[in-house]
Amino acid sequence: MASSGSQQPPPYKPYRHIRTLRAHERAVSCVKFSNDGTLLASASLDKTLILWSSPDFSLVHRLIGHSDGVSDLAWSSDSHYICSASDDRTLRIWDARAPFDCLKILKGHSDIVFCVNFNPQSNLIVSGSFDETIRIWEVKTGKGVRVIRAHSMPVTSVHFNRDGSLIVSGSHDGSCKIWEASSGTCLKTLIDDKNPAVSFVKFSPNGKFILVATLDSTLKLWNYSTGKFLKIYSGHTNKVYCITSTFSVTNGKYIVSGSEDKCVYLWDLQQKTMVQKLESHTDTVISVTCHPTENKIASAGLDGDRSIRIWHQD
Amino acid sequence: MNAPIIDPLQGDFPEVIEEYLHHGVTKCIAFNRRGTLLAAGCTDGSCVIWDFETRGVAKELRDKDCIAAITSICWSKYGHRILVSSADKSLILWDVASGEKITRITLHHTPLLARLHPGSSTPSLCLTCPLSSAPMIVDFNTGNTTVLPVTVSEVDSGPAPPSRNKPSDGPPYTPTAACFNKFGDLVYVGNSKGEILIIDHKSIQVHAMVPTPAGAVIKNIVFSRDGQYLLTNSNDRTIRIYENLLPLKDGLTALGDLNKTVDEVAGVEKMKAVGSKCLALFREFQDTITKVHWKAPCFSGDGEWLIGGSASKGEHKIYIWDRVGHLVKILEGPKEALIDLAWHPVHPIIVSVSLTGMVYVWAKDHTENWSAFAPDFKELEENEEYVEREDEFDLIPEAEKVKESDINEDGDVDIVTVEKDAFSDSDMSQEELCFLPANPCPDVPEQQDKCVGSSSKLMGSNNSGSPLSEEAGQNGQAMNHASSPLEEDTGGTRMKRKRKPSEKGLELQAEKGRKPLKSSGRLSKTRSKPVADRDISNGIYGDDISD
Numbered sequence: 001m002a003s004s005g006s007q008q009p010p011p012y013k014p015y016r017h018i019r020t021l022r023a024h025e026r027a028v029s030c031v032k033f034s035n036d037g038t039l040l041a042s043a044s045l046d047k048t049l050i051l052w053s054s055p056d057f058s059l060v061h062r063l064i065g066h067s068d069g070v071s072d073l074a075w076s077s078d079s080h081y082i083c084s085a086s087d088d089r090t091l092r093i094w095d096a097r098a099p100f101d102c103l104k105i106l107k108g109h110s111d112i113v114f115c116v117n118f119n120p121q122s123n124l125i126v127s128g129s130f131d132e133t134i135r136i137w138e139v140k141t142g143k144g145v146r147v148i149r150a151h152s153m154p155v156t157s158v159h160f161n162r163d164g165s166l167i168v169s170g171s172h173d174g175s176c177k178i179w180e181a182s183s184g185t186c187l188k189t190l191i192d193d194k195n196p197a198v199s200f201v202k203f204s205p206n207g208k209f210i211l212v213a214t215l216d217s218t219l220k221l222w223n224y225s226t227g228k229f230l231k232i233y234s235g236h237t238n239k240v241y242c243i244t245s246t247f248s249v250t251n252g253k254y255i256v257s258g259s260e261d262k263c264v265y266l267w268d269l270q271q272k273t274m275v276q277k278l279e280s281h282t283d284t285v286i287s288v289t290c291h292p293t294e295n296k297i298a299s300a301g302l303d304g305d306r307s308i309r310i311w312h313q314d
Numbered sequence: 315m316n317a318p319i320i321d322p323l324q325g326d327f328p329e330v331i332e333e334y335l336h337h338g339v340t341k342c343i344a345f346n347r348r349g350t351l352l353a354a355g356c357t358d359g360s361c362v363i364w365d366f367e368t369r370g371v372a373k374e375l376r377d378k379d380c381i382a383a384i385t386s387i388c389w390s391k392y393g394h395r396i397l398v399s400s401a402d403k404s405l406i407l408w409d410v411a412s413g414e415k416i417t418r419i420t421l422h423h424t425p426l427l428a429r430l431h432p433g434s435s436t437p438s439l440c441l442t443c444p445l446s447s448a449p450m451i452v453d454f455n456t457g458n459t460t461v462l463p464v465t466v467s468e469v470d471s472g473p474a475p476p477s478r479n480k481p482s483d484g485p486p487y488t489p490t491a492a493c494f495n496k497f498g499d500l501v502y503v504g505n506s507k508g509e510i511l512i513i514d515h516k517s518i519q520v521h522a523m524v525p526t527p528a529g530a531v532i533k534n535i536v537f538s539r540d541g542q543y544l545l546t547n548s549n550d551r552t553i554r555i556y557e558n559l560l561p562l563k564d565g566l567t568a569l570g571d572l573n574k575t576v577d578e579v580a581g582v583e584k585m586k587a588v589g590s591k592c593l594a595l596f597r598e599f600q601d602t603i604t605k606v607h608w609k610a611p612c613f614s615g616d617g618e619w620l621i622g623g624s625a626s627k628g629e630h631k632i633y634i635w636d637r638v639g640h641l642v643k644i645l646e647g648p649k650e651a652l653i654d655l656a657w658h659p660v661h662p663i664i665v666s667v668s669l670t671g672m673v674y675v676w677a678k679d680h681t682e683n684w685s686a687f688a689p690d691f692k693e694l695e696e697n698e699e700y701v702e703r704e705d706e707f708d709l710i711p712e713a714e715k716v717k718e719s720d721i722n723e724d725g726d727v728d729i730v731t732v733e734k735d736a737f738s739d740s741d742m743s744q745e746e747l748c749f750l751p752a753n754p755c756p757d758v759p760e761q762q763d764k765c766v767g768s769s770s771k772l773m774g775s776n777n778s779g780s781p782l783s784e785e786a787g788q789n790g791q792a793m794n795h796a797s798s799p800l801e802e803d804t805g806g807t808r809m810k811r812k813r814k815p816s817e818k819g820l821e822l823q824a825e826k827g828r829k830p831l832k833s834s835g836r837l838s839k840t841r842s843k844p845v846a847d848r849d850i851s852n853g854i855y856g857d858d859i860s861d
Contacts, residue, residue, distance in 0.1 A: 078751065093754045103754040121350075123368050123752035138368040139752040145368060162732065164367070177687075182367065182661075183677075186686045204729035221727060230727050249730055270726050 012252075015266070015297060017280045019057050019310040023050055028300035030072050030244065030287045031308055034079040037292045039096060041082055042300060042308055045069035049084055051096060054291070057310060061100045065092060072115045076122040081139070083125050085113035091127055093139065104142040108135055114242070115157045119164035119181070126167050126181075128155030134169055136181070146184045150177060156242045157200045162207035168224075170198035176212055178224055190222055192229075199242040205249060215239050219257060219267075233257075233267045235274045241286055241302070248290045248297070251313065256297060258285030264299045264311070281305045326662045327619055327634050327643060328676035337362050337371055339671030342386050342654045346393040349615070349659040350748045354673060355384025355398050361408065363396075365750065366658075369675075372750040375408045377415055386427045392435040393747035399428035399442060407440075407454060410747055417454050423447045426489055433498035441492055441501060441515075449492035449503055451515050462513055464490050464505045466523050466582050491534050495558075496541030499566045504532025504546050510556075512592055514566055521569045522589035523582070526554060527598075538613040539659065543637070544593060545620065547611050552600040553622055555637065556593040597639045606631075609652060615659035623652040623666065630668055632676070647674055 024044040031042045033054065040052040049063040049070055068087035075082055075096070081103070082094045091106040091113055111131035118125055124145065125137045134155055136146040151171035158169045160181065167179045174195030178188040190212070200213035209230070210222045219233040236259035245257030253269035264278035264285050278297075283304030290297055295313035338356035345352055351372065352364040359380040365372040375396065382402035389396055395416070396408045403424050407416045423444035431437035443449045451460045491504040500521075503511045508529035512522040526532065530550035537544050537558075544556045560568050569592065576587045599620065611622035617637065624631040630647035632655065650668035657664050664676040685693050 081754065101756060103756045105757055121367065121749045121752075123365055123372075123749065138370050139754050140365075140368070140370055140372075141755060142757070143370075183680050185680050185682060187683070189687050206728070206730050206732045209727065209729055247729060253729065269729065 012275050013313050014276050015278055015295075015311040015313045017278065017309055018312045020280075021052060021057055021059075021308040021310070022306065023059055023062075024048070024306050026069070027283075027303040027306060028286070028308055029070060031298045031300040032073055032075055032287075032289045033291050033296075033298065034075045034096065035077055035292060036079040037294065039079065040289075040298055040308075041073055041075065041096070043070035043073045043084055044306075045303075047086075049073060049082065049094070051082075051100070052308075055294070055296075061098075063094050063100060063102070065094075065102045066090070071112070074117045074125070076118045076139070077120055078122065081118075081122070083116050083118065085116040085127055085129075087112045089113060089129075091116055091125065091137070093125075093142070106137050106142050106144070108137075108144045108147070109133070111154075114154060117159050119160040120162060121164050124160075124164070124181070126158045126160060128158040128169055128171075130154040132171075134158055134167065134179070136167075136184070148179060148184045150179070151175065153197075156198060157202070157244075159202045161203045162205070166203075166207070168201045168203060168210055170201035170212065172197040172199075174198060174214075176201050176210065176222075176224075188224055188227065190224060190227060192220075199238065200244050202244075202246065205247060211245060211247070211255065213238060213243060213245055213257065219245055219255060221255075221269075231269070231272050233265075233272055233274075235267075236263070236265045237261045241284055243285070244287045244289075246288055246290050248295075250290065250293060251295050256288050256290060258288050258299060260284045262301070262305075264288055264297065278311055280309050281307070327614075327678075328645065328662050328664050329643070329679045330676065331647060331674050332663075332677040333369060333675045335364055335369060335673040335675065336671075337364075340654075340667050340673050341384055341671070343656050343665055343667055343673060344387045344389055344396075345656055345659055345665075346389045346748075347391065347659060347746065348393075348748055349661065349663075351393065351750065352656075352665065352673075353387050353389060353396055354667075355387040357383040357671065359384060359400060359402075361387060361396060361398055363410065363750065365752070368752070372752070373410070373413055375413055375415075377406060377418070379418070380404060380406060385425060386429075388429050388440075390430050390435060390437055391432050394435055395430065395437070397428050397430045397440055399425035405440065405442060405452060411750070419452060419454065419457055421452070421459065427491070429494060431498040432494050432496065437498075439498075439515075441494055443490060443492050445489055449490055449501070451501075460515070460518060462492070462501060462503060462515065462518060463520055464503060464511070465507065466509070466511065466520055466585050488531055489533075491532050491546075493535050493537055495537060495560075495565055496562050497565070499564075500560075500569070502535055502537075502544060504535040506531045508532055508548060510535065510544075510546065510589070510593065512569065512589065514569070520585065521573060522592050523585035524556070524589035524593045525586065527595070528552070534611060536612055538617040539615055540617055543596065543613065543617055545611055545613065547608050547622070549607075551605050551607050552598050553608055553611050553620070554598050555596040555620065557596045558592070559594055560592050597637070599633075599635055599639065601633070610655040612655060612657055614657045614662075619657070621655060621657060621664060623655045625652075627651045627669075630666065630674075632664060632666060645676055647676075 024046050026044055026046040028042055028044045033040050038054055040054050043049045047066045047069055051060040053060050066086040066088055070084045070086045072085040073082055080096055082096050084092050089109050092102050093104040095101050095103055109129040109131055111129050113127050113129045115128040123139050128134050132151050134148040134150045135144055138145050150169050151173050153171050153173035155169055155171045160167055165181055167181050170176045174197055176190040176198055177186055180187055196214040196216040199215050202211045210224050212220045212222055217238045220229040221231040222229040233255050243258040248254040248256050255267045255269055257265050259265055262281045266276045267274050281301040283302040285299050286302050287300040297311045298308055300308050340354045340356055342355045350366055352366050354362045359382055361375040362371055363373040380400050382400050384398050384400050386399045394410055396410055398406050401424055404418055404420045405428050406418045409416050423446050425442040425444050427443040429441045431439040438454045440452050442452055448464045449462050488506045493502055501513045501515045508526045510524040511520050513520050528550045530548040532546050532548050534547040541562045542558055544558055546554050572588050572591050607625035608622040609625035613620055620635045622633050628649055630650050630652045632645040634643040635641050650670050652666055653669055654667040662678055666674050685691050
């Protein structure tokens with residue numbers, strides 16, 4: 001699909017808004033589809049997480065337990081467990097199957113835990129916090145395996161690469177750092193000339209590139225081994241919030257991101273052109289997620305909206 | 315994938331002890347094919363599988379019938395099965411994913427070494443070297459044992475009759491070493507006369523014989539992972555490396571062809587002639603000064619390095635050579651004899667087992683590469699004189715200062731293709747078992763009194779992995795304590811009053827019994843602290859640290 005320019009890509013079919021899910025009492029902070037595509041999880045500042053089934057999007061369960069708002073959540077690879085990061089300085093591991101117990105509480109951070117992710121083997125969890133550290137936890141016992149003094153400002157995003165050997169972290173201090181997961185040593189720092197705060201980082205599906213969102217309304221695709229960025233995506237607004245973005249690979253390659261102008265933006269990965277702007281939310285779209293197999297996007301809105309909207313491409 | 319950013323200049327062999335793993339008294343260890351799991355056999359007959367990434371216990375294989383010490387442990391090719399040999403004369407085959415015993419076979423003699431046939435993912439054959447008998451092939455499906463010949467003279471009287479279930483009679487053998495070649499079609503036996511016999515285990519025929527110089531008893535015989543090199547450890551305190559001249563696949567047919575081409579009269583001379591075409595002596599390794607005996611020699615994962623442990627009691631020394639013969643390092647551990655050694659299949663990590671049952675993990679000393687933090691900086695080996703450009707410090711008007719963007723922004727970026735990884739053999743048809751699912755052990759809701767009561771139980775168990783691994787997930791009672799050492803850790807980080815102890819260090823401290831009661835107090839303190847007081851929290855943690 002990548003190399004030959006002579007083939008015309010199929011004409012772009014727009015996404016349509018098909019559902020609105022309202023169940024949170026405060027801003028929704030994060031939505032994620034499970035890796036097997038059967039569930040959608042959403043986290044909110046109302047201290048709860050909600051599990052929705054897919055594709056009918058009925059409410060399956062509300063996970064209650066945190067004592068403060070939840071900022072991020074992550075699914076384990078087998079879609080059995082969810083880990084949530086909360087303002088109450090803890091992370092919780094929940095069972096995504098009945099009876100939906102909270103299995104573990106991971107304590108150790110000294111400030112708001114902002115971001116979390118499982119490694120592909122799902123035996124480790126990485127979390128980033130406002131206390132400027134990254135912590136790696138063992139899933140089975142809940143013990144902290146490592147603490148990395150990573151940045152000089154809050155860590156906004158952490159992600160494992162495809163084989164779990166590297167961790168990328170982004171921070172308000174404007175740098176993206178790549179760490180070796182087994183030893184916690186820093187392997188590379190990516191920093192741009194103007195160093196705007198980094199609000200989100202993520203590895204590409206093959207682990208070779210990093211998608212970096214910065215608070216100057218720009219998304220960049222970096223090749224981290226050369227330290228140079230290859231693509232820039234702009235047109236949206238992102239100056240305040242840590243908006244998540246993602247790769248859409250089910251039907252052509254796109255970059256999807258939320259925006260502070262209440263829309264969801266889609267860009268063509270190679271051409272960098274904006275192909276669609278999804279309008280429906282009534283406040284900043286803080287999080288977007290793509291279904292692993294179907295052409296569906298779920299997006300979440302902040303306090304003025306409090307809903308999750310589902311978009312479908314025919 | 316991440317190879318471009320890892321510094322290639324760092325040596326490829328470990329230097330220091332990074333960690334120790336302790337769960338029962340370990341006797342022998344084996345890595346799975348990718349090095350993600352480490353299986354360890356213990357003196358109480360159980361087998362512990364460590365998740366090497368988290369350094370925690372992933373599974374325990376325990377059989378109530380087998381309580382005697384494990385003498386050797388071996389993985390099947392794709393990690394689905396583990397074979398253990400035990401001091402109560404039995405061999406047990408386990409299914410790793412389920413943790414269930416598949417079969418147990420009792421032999422007439424204690425097996426010292428047992429190796430599964432490397433050719434398939436669910437092997438039915440294994441090779442075992444018993445204490446006082448010749449090596450034999452055991453078939454799990456039928457339970458039959460086939461004794462292999464150990465001297466060439468046996469062959470003169472025709473192929474040895476397949477001895478089914480025949481206990482060996484005659485003078486007791488010195489334990490003979492044996493191993494499969496890479497695809498398992500041939501068995502290489504090292505006998506007490508210092509000869510290497512190449513045997514076809516199906517027809518029980520010796521096809522070739524290679525005498526080692528000095529003719530000393532061969533104690534270990536091991537192939538490198540890629541099957542290109544063979545090492546023997548002999549009683550004359552020498553490790554020898556042989557280059558394997560036979561093709562890796564179809565070694566048997568090649569051997570048959572060689573037999574036909576060599577026109578010597580059948581017998582010992584012919585065996586030697588064929589043998590000289592199968593193995594070529596490459597190098598010899600010995601310590602000429604201390605003349606130490608070697609224990610558990612093996613190759614590194616890529617076959618570039620060779621390690622051997624010193625067999626002297628009272629010292630834990632690991633010698634590392636490169637394949638050409640240069641001694642590159644001697645690793646010295648605590649003063650306990652070394653009983654087993656393994657090199658990680660992928661990373662430059664060595665795992666050694668000491669007589670006390672402790673497993674030591676040796677890894678490279680991590681020195682931060684400073685240019686990792688500041689990408690514009692380049693590390694220099696020595697001082698360089700900097701010659702500035704003619705116009706370097708000129709003040710240029712703004713217009714020219716625009717940095718030209720030399721990025722090819724139009725090139726297509728491929729975000730989904732993954733390179734074939736160096737590990738997959740061309741014949742890999744089945745799923746490899748790389749990881750055991752990590753199911754979190756449920757916490758019990760915290761209560762202060764429970765904290766104090768169960769804390770001593772947690773601290774008492776002395777190991778690095780999950781403290782309650784014996785319960786294997788049933789009782790998560792003291793799990794909340796796993797986090798309490800970290801509370802101190804956090805405080806240490808913020809206050810920078812003392813060097814931040816490693817996780818292990820904290821556990822060791824805690825075991826001394828001082829911490830448990832204090833930490834429960836700390837739990838209640840932090841819980842009641844309102845989040846609003848975040849600014850003052852520094853001071854609070856600081857107070858707590860003063861012991």
